[in-house]
Amino acid sequence: EKGGHEYFMLKEIEEQPAALENTLRGHFTDGRIVLDEQRIAEQDLREVDKVFVVACGSAYHSGLVAKYAIEHWTRLPVEVELASEFRYRDPVLDRDTLVVAVSQSGETADTLEAVRHARGQRARVLAVCNTNGAQIPRESDAVLYTHAGPEIGVASTKAFLAQIAANFLVGLALAQARGTKYPDEVAREFHELCAMPDAVRKVLGTNDQVRALGREVADAKAVLFLGRHVGYPVALEGALKLKELAYMHAEGFAAGELKHGPIALIEPGLPVVVVMPSPKGRAVLHSKLVSNISEIQARGARTIVIAEEGDETVLPFADTLITVPAVPTLLQPLVSTVPLQVLAAEIARARGYDVDKPRNLAKSVTVE
Ligand code: F6R
Numbered sequence: 001e002k003g004g005h006e007y008f009m010l011k012e013i014e015e016q017p018a019a020l021e022n023t024l025r026g027h028f029t030d031g032r033i034v035l036d037e038q039r040i041a042e043q044d045l046r047e048v049d050k051v052f053v054v055a056c057g058s059a060y061h062s063g064l065v066a067k068y069a070i071e072h073w074t075r076l077p078v079e080v081e082l083a084s085e086f087r088y089r090d091p092v093l094d095r096d097t098l099v100v101a102v103s104q105s106g107e108t109a110d111t112l113e114a115v116r117h118a119r120g121q122r123a124r125v126l127a128v129c130n131t132n133g134a135q136i137p138r139e140s141d142a143v144l145y146t147h148a149g150p151e152i153g154v155a156s157t158k159a160f161l162a163q164i165a166a167n168f169l170v171g172l173a174l175a176q177a178r179g180t181k182y183p184d185e186v187a188r189e190f191h192e193l194c195a196m197p198d199a200v201r202k203v204l205g206t207n208d209q210v211r212a213l214g215r216e217v218a219d220a221k222a223v224l225f226l227g228r229h230v231g232y233p234v235a236l237e238g239a240l241k242l243k244e245l246a247y248m249h250a251e252g253f254a255a256g257e258l259k260h261g262p263i264a265l266i267e268p269g270l271p272v273v274v275v276m277p278s279p280k281g282r283a284v285l286h287s288k289l290v291s292n293i294s295e296i297q298a299r300g301a302r303t304i305v306i307a308e309e310g311d312e313t314v315l316p317f318a319d320t321l322i323t324v325p326a327v328p329t330l331l332q333p334l335v336s337t338v339p340l341q342v343l344a345a346e347i348a349r350a351r352g353y354d355v356d357k358p359r360n361l362a363k364s365v366t367v368e
Helices: 010-016 014-025 042-047 058-074 109-120 135-139 156-177 183-194 197-204 209-218 232-247 253-261 283-298 314-318 333-350
Strands: 051-056 078-082 096-101 126-127 142-145 221-226 249-254 271-275 301-309 320-324
Touching: 010 014, 010 209, 010 333, 014 156, 014 183, 014 197, 042 156, 051 058, 058 078, 058 096, 058 156, 058 232, 096 109, 096 156, 109 126, 109 135, 109 249, 126 135, 126 156, 142 156, 142 283, 156 333, 183 197, 197 320, 197 333, 209 301, 209 333, 221 232, 221 253, 221 283, 232 249, 232 333, 249 253, 249 333, 253 283, 271 283, 271 333, 283 301, 283 314, 301 314, 301 333, 320 333
Parallel strands: 051 078, 051 096, 096 126, 126 142, 221 249, 221 271, 271 301, 301 320
Antiparallel strands: none
């Protein structure tokens, strides 16, 4: 049932192209984005003036990624918040607030309570969920299902990529309803999304290289992850995977914060994973990250660089270079997350841990 794999997580990592295809399928017909399971009227979507994404763990990271796209496409303010924090403060919500509750299981207690709180304040709640008929979609106004299929590995992989894709669909539906994107632009964005399964297939070709790297760094005491822009949530996700699977101290930082503290952690031999933006995107972001890598390499860190294929500027600073295909900037997390999943799984395996069932963790967290 593991399809010839040693553990489910690796099988599920390899199922990511299909998870994306299945999540995107059917959501673009007659030149329009359709959130088919939706029960929020087009008119109501048009009136949305603020978006919250509430979620926990990896699902929260999917919201952090989506914020860049949704704000860019819709010009709506988007706040992404941990469900466990959201519900205990007094967030400003009303009928024109759209709350997107993202949950693989659909049963996460904190996210469910956040949904109840939001609905109590008359906000409209859209669930992005991977589990048919779960409690969170049942209590929401509308649901957009991710069709990643059942996820057995406790560490989220294919559901995470599917959540990003679904959140992007929500952004495009909002842009379409608000007219902040012309129909041909919405169509183009959707078609770019549809090219991502093949891009992910290509990244899977680096798995053997990444697994060898994982075995090399398995004895490290800690691993740091750096990124900027959409690479920042990818860094957070890479660190979360490593904590939960390999029980290692791992932290993700916004690379711009290095000088404000974390650079003090850099010491000889410390593995530092850097998620590079495309050199063809915002040149200034790219050059800032190149200078960040050179700084940490100068302090003796072991640099592991995830960069777009053909990006030669990083070569002098990368002790290990892992390349990902060129994709539009906002979609980059869909490719750059994959090697980080494989890295965490392999480090855990090399340390002798059960990759599918990390200690102390449950697949769905139904207590607060
Ligand atoms: C990390 C992981 C968890 C979940 C979190 C939310 O790999 O799997 O952080 O993402 O517990 O779970 P759902 O999406 O079911 O609400």
